[in-house]
Amino acid sequence: MKARVKWVEDVLFLGESGTGHTVVMDGPEEAGGHGTGMRPMELLLMGMAGCTAFDVIEILKKSQQDIRDCVIEANGERSEEAPKVYTHIHIHYKITGKNVKANFVERAIKMSTEKYCSATIMLAKTATVTHDYEIIEVE
Template sequence: MKARVKWVEDVMFLGESGTGHTVVMDGPEEAGGHGTGMRPMELLLLGMGGCTAFDVIEILKKSRQDVHDCVVEINGERSEEIPKVYTNIHVHFKVTGRDIKSSFVERAITMSTEKYCSATLMMAKTATITHDFEIIDVD
């Protein structure tokens, strides 16, 4: 897997993945940023959220759960000291579907966070990661 980051101006950078997708990164105003892109540390949370959501959806589908939607809300707290790594991360899953079994969602989250999600397992090296979920039933 490859990635490339190019400096644009001030504290703005353009990230390009090995698959050719791009993202604009920009720092906070107090560091000379202009608010034109995501901050790199935000991207870490998004990557972790995307990784675990992918796993959970795949596991629920294989368990024959009728999933219609899944939203993952992530709240990260960082150290006050440099390096300002994430120290606590809470992940809240909102799973929408028909007759979704709570035990299946719990199992899918556990499997993702303890076995499959590389991003979560990496972030767990510096942060305490907690999870919860809610099921939204549709008729």
């Protein structure tokens, strides 16, 4: 896996993934940022949420659960002192579907957070990672 980051100006950077996708990153205003892109630590949290969402959806599909939507809300707290690592991350899973069983959702989350999601497992080395979920029933 590869990534490339190019400095544009001030604290504005253009990131490019090894697969050719790009993202704009910008720092906070107090560091010279202009609000034109995501902050790198936001991307890290979003990457973790995307990683676990991928796992949970795949596991639920393989379990033949009729899922229609999955939204992950991630909240991260960082230390006050540098390095400002994440110290606590809470993940809230919103699973929408028809007759989705809670035990399957719990199993999928457990498998993701303890076995498959590299981002969660890596960030859990410095942060306490907690999670909860809700199932939204559709007709």
